[in-house]
Amino acid sequence: xxxxxxxxxxxxxxxxxxxxxxxxxxxxFYGLSWYQQHDGGAPTFLSYNALDGLEETGRFSSFxxxxxxxxxxxxxxxxxxxxxxxxxxxxxxxxKTIFGAGTRLFxxx
Amino acid sequence: xxxxTQTPKHLITAxxxxxxxxxxxxxxxxxxxWYQQSLDQGLQFLIxxxxxxxxxxxxxxxxxxxxxxPDLHSELNLSSLELGDSALYFCASSVEVTNSYNEQFFGPxxxxxxx
Numbered sequence: 001x002x003x004x005x006x007x008x009x010x011x012x013x014x015x016x017x018x019x020x021x022x023x024x025x026x027x028x029f030y031g032l033s034w035y036q037q038h039d040g041g042a043p044t045f046l047s048y049n050a051l052d053g054l055e056e057t058g059r060f061s062s063f064x065x066x067x068x069x070x071x072x073x074x075x076x077x078x079x080x081x082x083x084x085x086x087x088x089x090x091x092x093x094x095x096k097t098i099f100g101a102g103t104r105l106f107x108x109x
Numbered sequence: 110x111x112x113x114t115q116t117p118k119h120l121i122t123a124x125x126x127x128x129x130x131x132x133x134x135x136x137x138x139x140x141x142x143w144y145q146q147s148l149d150q151g152l153q154f155l156i157x158x159x160x161x162x163x164x165x166x167x168x169x170x171x172x173x174x175x176x177x178x179p180d181l182h183s184e185l186n187l188s189s190l191e192l193g194d195s196a197l198y199f200c201a202s203s204v205e206v207t208n209s210y211n212e213q214f215f216g217p218x219x220x221x222x223x224x
Binding site: 033041042043044045048087089094095096098099100102 | 152167
């Protein structure tokens, strides 16, 4: 079957760095994307990796290793507003988009 | 504001009933996706339409159906509703020009409660 695995919860303190991992097993792969969702809100796009390596966008970076079927989202200089759920997602062969179950990030003061 | 609109925002109905959820994509986006999110769960991909035609199907129940109209808005029909269908239903849209990933823009969702 097709699956994405990510930790269910991560807790970190304000100002710290946190890494959220995602491993995937899918038939067909066009890239790994990350979405943020605050409680009661809609998911919003954060980043996308099609090729191996690190993509940086401000405080957020995303990494992909296609050979390891693995990626991560790195959040730096954590702020309270970063408390949210983070989902990794893969577009598979056949155009299906598979989302992970999400990682709930708690940022403490 | 993502530019994707969904109506209604909330819907409360009884078991066995049928409801229709509506989505208008961002201007210029040809693809529409439907997702179901149950309480504290991830996003379950239901179905995707591209320019009026069904493009991909996920774990969509036979009791559910969808379509995309010529003006590109989409409707998700849920019938013979069960308690377990209570969830947040999101619509998303993207440009989807090539067979690569395209950022999806999500609407605010419709919260369905089945009593």
